[in-house]
Amino acid sequence: MTNTAPASIYLRNDLGNIVKTWPLSGKKTYRIGRTKDNDIVLTNNRASRQHAMLQVEENGSFNIIDLGSSNGTSVNGRRIHTPTKLRSGDLIQVGGEITLTFLEDRPEIPKSDLLPVDLEDQTVAFIQKEQVTVLICDIRNFTSLSEEIGDQKISDILKLWSTKTNQIIQHYQGTVDKFIGDAVMATWIGKTSLQQSVHLALTCALKISDLTLELTEQIPNLPRPLRVGGALNTGEAVVGNIGVDGNRDYTVVGDVVNITFRLEEETSKIGKDILIGNDAACQLNDTHEFFTPCKYMVKGKKDPITAYSCDFEQLRKYLA
Secondary structure, three states: OOOOOOEEEEEEOOOOOEEEEEEEOOOOEEEEEOOOOOOEEOOOOOOOOOOEEEEEOOOOOEEEEEOOOOOOEEEOOEEOOOOEEOOOOOEEEEOOOEEEEEEEOOOOOOHHHHOOOOHHHOEEEEEEEEEEEEEEEEEOOHHHHHHHHOHHHHHHHHHHHHHHHHHHHHHOOOEEEEEEOOEEEEEEEOOOOHHHHHHHHHHHHHHHHHHHHHHHHHOOOOOOOOOEEEEEEEEEEEEEEEEEOOEEEEEEEOHHHHHHHHHHHHHHHHOOOEEEEHHHHOOOOOHHHHOEEEEEOOOOOOOOEEEEEEOHHHHHHHHO
């Protein structure tokens, strides 16, 4: 079998036989997902409608970007959160069940090299428990926007937004834990008091909102302004290195993280810019003047949790 494309994606069955081939030639971007409008269509419910995207760089190399999928994208068993360069022979796991092989200039490599990474060997090396402030921000209506403006422009927006958002978070003494498609998770651990970390995180959220609106003016022909929503919470979490030996990522896990993600999902439902968990709100002064308390039922919790909502302009007044 001769491959005339500079690169290809292969889907193999359980026996290792190629059952589908997608040549990667003639385009700058290739969308991977469950619906028919994708370039690489995967008929498996573990794949999101628009799951991930391949992008060809000027030098001909390929990057893969997760598009905020529900079940994640991994390369060689390691989940990705930022644009990741692909090398010939890399295994791309989509949704945890579908394994694709990326090859450049050669259609076959030994079957032994194509076996998926054994995720059973994943090890966890926790360090300690810490009081953590967690901030999550995401770009609103990202999926519909990507459909309207196309792969190339949405990829450029993600790169620019991720780079500048990372700079803002670092400036306000935070750490980017991960980028997840159109969202970012940042943490503040031990560098300041808990009260200071909440104020820094709130300031950071406001600056990310301002940045996102500014990008609208820099990128021509957008159908609507870019906006973000967010959620913030504090609490005890386990902090450590998680992953396969030799490729561990320093990250934060725990109930405080899960609740922050759930609160962020609620913001779009209630039409507010940001939700602040009760433990974080306890670190603020005069919350009744700027923030609205309410109880929310979130996934994984039997009882409703208390959180405080506000718009970014209300937050600007509070921080002033």
